Amino acid sequence: MVLHKRLDYGSIGYQVPPMPRVPRSAKGKRSIRKKLDNKQISAFDLLATVAGELLSERENSLPQCKISGTVNPTIKQEQQENEMPFKAEVFDQGSCNESTLGSESAFKRQISCKLEKPSQTLKSLEGKKGELSSIAMKCDIDGKVEIGQSGPGILEDPMDLDAKPPALVSSDSSVKVPISRSSSFSKSRDKNELVDGDGDENSSWCTHPCTDAAKAFRLQRIGDRRIRKLLASKIWKVPPKVLKDGELSNNDVQMKTVFGSKKMCYTRQRTQRSPFKRRKLFEHRPISVAVGGIYGEGIPKSAKFGGLQIERNDGHAISKSSYDSGDYHVKFTIKSFKVPELFIEIPETATVGSLKRTVMEAVTAVLAGGLRVGVLLQGKKVRDDKQTLLQAGISHKDKMDNLGFSLEPNSTQAPPPPLISPEDPNPLLLSNPIQRISAPVPVIDQMLPETLPEQPQTSTLNSPESDHDSGHSHTEASSSVDKNASLKALVPVPDMNSDSLAVIPSRKPKQTELVQRRIRRPFSVAEVEALVQAVEKLGTGRWRDVKIRAFDNAKHRTYVDLKDKWKTLVHTARISPQQRRGEPVPQELLDRVLLAHSYWAQQQAKLQSKPN
DNA sequence: CTTAGGG
């Protein structure tokens, strides 16, 4: 079975506009490359490039993704020690059968996350400056996010890989191996998969010795090609229109065009009879990306960066003259990514799996909900998108160790990508008793390179830009502390059990906090089938019963959801097949919908006219 | 908390 439309969500009214696609025509590439070559790229282009890197990969979403970061609630220096590195991994379990593939969101995945090395921060994992290791980031609005640190493994020189001091790798369990969509990944995944929060630092992919074959494969195929792809397709995919002349202030609009217009919201699952009150979870605080530095022309042409970069078009051997004319290129690598302050609230009775899912959901919601990229130079946000890098002060020759990128949740919009479906698509088979809880999206602040330790970690919050983001960061001061404490408590118990969860403080978000909209989870055919069956039996006025009968184990489906779904089903059944969107529902089911609908409508009418 | 509907 093949996924039909990536962005077509079943229910009407939630269609997320398709991401504008830009033909990967040579022409397009050339034009942009030309701009790069001529240093004509504006700050906004740079932003867009980064954004594109992060968000325009929806078409190539990988069924697996990893996110690593540091829980860093407050961006204050003194809290550095409280930073809790965490890692959330999600990957396809490989069992994509008919039912699990019913819808894109139906991918059954297993998520695992680890909290480890409480005192370690991603920062400490950064390779030495100049080291050609970088972080590869990919994120698409489909909910797949990939953020992996690509070390020398993707470099052309295999020696680097072997020569790389294990310390760097092992010391940082949150460092990810570059995740490529190539089969090489799946090959090596087997041995590395199911990284369960067992505390085994070596369980992360990067620390697992890759097989020679896999290694070779990766080096050979991923290296150059992957980078090229990253540079070429992803970046170029961003519609020029969107990139051009956008004011930072217009970013919202611009990005909206790209990511959809729905407001980004994420709320914790409302669980039937859940003892937990709905909370406002996500903070729309900026996520920051630290850049390893800007590399000037001195960088060997063979140098490869796995992450974002503006690469000199070596294919067109830059002539001496071009250099003379000031045709320099700014090169940089985003080495780390922090996902701070993830506020998690979860009942003690929840399963570890649910915790993992929650974390993943929280992170995914933020990343996939729509991001805006901000460029920070020495802690200051570069607002003028029209500026060229040079004008902005980003020069190839500068030792810009202070270039930062901030990923800011787009509060004004957010095409909630189908999040991972923890449960089996078939409601009748659902058996996961997880209690979904809230997961706030934290703010991630800029992580500055070690060379600029003095840079206040609060730069992002304090920077002028914080104004245009959902700014509610400050209301979190106290919460961050709680969070820290709670997460910290989790660390010692990688294999946390419910008890450890109890440590999590249930700080009540302020009412002023925004409530994230729940992520969309298109109903799979299996679910529709179950729904139809239940309604046929129970009628259309007993949603709670329907819920219990057919979706008791699908915690993410509330009776209201079911009622709404039925509503849309009825509508869908009435419109022409051409007008339907999302995963097609078998006509047979739609027929039953209409039948049941009319039948129960009659019954209701009878009851009305003839009460007793 | 459930329903029922509009948004």
Added chain:
DNA sequence: CCCTAAG
């Protein structure tokens, strides 16, 4: 999906 008035 969200929000809410009603029951």
